[in-house]
Amino acid sequence: MNSIFLRTLFGACCFIMLLVSCETDTTAVVGEDWISNGTKVFFIDTFTVESSTYKFDSLPVSGTNKYLLGAYTDPVFGHVKASTYIELYTDNFYIDDDAVYDSVALLLDYTGYYYNDTIPKQKYNVYQVLESLTPPEDYFYNTTSFLTSTTSIGNLEISPKPNKSDSIQFTLNNSFGKQLFDDIQDDEINNLDELTQKYYGIKVEADDDNTTVLGIGTSSILRLYYKLKGEVEDVEAYYDFTINTTNSFHSVTEKFSNDDLTDLTLQSDEVSSKQTDNTSYIQAGVGLATRINIPYIESINSLNGSGSIMDANLKVSIKQNSNTDNLSVRDSLNVYIIDQKNEIVTQLVDYTGNLVYGLQINDEFGDGYITYNIALKYFLDLKLNTINSDFLFLGIMSQDFNESVDRYILEGEESENSKLKTTLELNYALYNDE
């Protein structure tokens, strides 16, 4: 009897263990009115945002994917001019002794990039560089320049066709070409050092006319044409120099006509959008950027109870009618965390480590407004959790900031049009109200 009892008991215990998992639940909407959610979520768009414009002392321009060349005069900003410095490169120092020099050409590739009007003709000049093209510090900067010959070794006046696949063809002086040809053929130049010590490089520069700034491909070449005697007739051939991208770059100079911008001398200088007709500026190439400060975000902690920012978005809009087909804007902006001296700390990321961009919002009402949305939850959490959070700001720049001259004119935080003014919108969840 006892053993039956104990065995049954043992069996029952095992059965119970099995049954623990035996539970199903279905979803109920019944009882919905009974439960009061303890969490409250507030939408807040009244936090102070301060926008201003600042200018980089200099932009590093080493290793860009293209070189800028050209000039244009912006109706709002002023004159911008970009010149390309090229150091030649080759790994072949042999030209047949029987070859006879014919001509020399500079073939600059289009990249598809241009800014402003390509229809008017522009004159371009090529000069010989008279100094070694080595970076003054770690990098070339947009402000870097090198001494060049005063007389041009070739020029061209064209209406650029940046969307065509062919290249801009400069015919250069034969005195330059023949000398270069002879030096290779006569073994005067047998390696790269000997090449760059005698031929520092060339500079391509546009006239100051208000036309366009082009992007020039790094695959551009300098070509020597020559002839070889054949049995029946002469054979035409050529010898190419490519670009040494390490020691090639573009310089960009500006002459602001806008009084709001001429006072920006130091990088730590800034001009508030309130002083510039509720406007802040971005101009790539020359280094104008918009700074955003959110000075009183800490006051969110004064809401009673514990809570968290669920999501936050900064809305920044283009000043209406400030962009045209020629002076275009792109669908995203780059955003950086900057310090009180307007130095870049890091590019803005989100919690997954992905870069955060200012992304153009669909113009859902069809009113032609262009607004960018910047996801700021990570930045605001960082600011709330950092001791010296007063020194955290955002720097908004354009795409390809060191290799384009795109410019943006943005609305400030006190603009009259409430749909366009710079605004911080956030959802704050209070989960422990006191």
Place this chain on the structure above:
Amino acid sequence: MLYTTMNKLKIITTLSLLMSIAVFSQSNSLSSSPYSLYGMGVFNTTNTGKTTGMGNTGIANSSSEYINNLNPASMATIPLNTFFFDVGLKSEYGLQIDGGTTETKIIANFSNMAFAFPLNKKSGVSLTLIPYTNVGYNISNLENDIEGSTNSFYSDIDGSGGLNDLKLNYGYALLDNLNIGVTGSVLFGQIIETEVDYIEANILSIYDTNSYSGLQFGAGIQYSPIENVTLGTTVNFPTTLSGYQVRTVSQLYDSDIILEQDIDDFKIPLEVGLGVQTQFMEQVTVALDFNKKYWTNTNQTDQLGTFVDQDIWGLGVEFAPNGNPLKFKNRIQYRAGLDYDSGNLEINGKKISAYTLNLGLGIPVTFDGLSMINLAYSYGEKGQIYNGIIQENYHMLTLNISLAGRWFEKRKIQ
């Protein structure tokens, strides 16, 4: 040889019993009711042995055939050399009607574990682990406003867990027809509420573990003025359960925030029970119980409503054929019960009362008739469709495996 095998079996059984209790204490969802949102959840009604089939009566019942957990005085009636063990399983199918909405839910779980044995001729003890309250609700897609905008956020909220009652009963036979008993309970457990809020692109989840614990004491008397009639009374003294909350707040990307805080105590009121049980023709047993819980004195309110005094009536009938015990069908017991619970919850001035109809069977598994499988089917209705009140209909099956073993009895024939 036989004894060593027996010892091994006992050890294994004890171990698995302990493990079962450990698992049991984790408190899986034992309720499917939206009423479990309220207070500490829905108070458990199922009990050991044949109690559920008898309309939850037992204040005047003895513990001579099964563990009667409803009156500690009954422990004095455990037969000498007998060890009772009881494990209960329960499955509930609930149907909730709220205006035009109907929902169904099924849960299945085990519902109690108990053992009892006599100390001597005049006294006995029992130890039971039984759910005290059950929480089980689950509300999805609850829409909430984002204040300051026209947007909404959505929440999924669910609750589980409940409190357990680890109860020690002691009964003593003061006179042949008068038993007294005392009881002490450790009430403990966790009510877990999970809230997941979908707020724009982010997800906020709040995981609350509310732990409650407290002690409750009580006493009981059973008296037989005449043969086949027993009167019983019980009292459970008021107590306070202290609460402590650990709240874990997490977001999609941010690190977790853990908040720990004391939460409001929960007050358990004074409870008084009266019962009478009588037997006719050695075949029919009738039991009537009345319990009153003085909730009003606790002055407690909840987001749903107010706690008010609660009356619970139970009526149970058992028919045992008592014919030739060699025939199996003569040893089956048939039971029926009826419950009325006035409810301890008042919503919008209405008390949420409940009715339950119980039908039970006792199927013997051993020849002596003490080890039984007790099956009960209950149909209950709670609340009514009225102004924000939910009517809940449920079907419940309970299975109690009630085993009895003879201990310390030498076999006459080895």
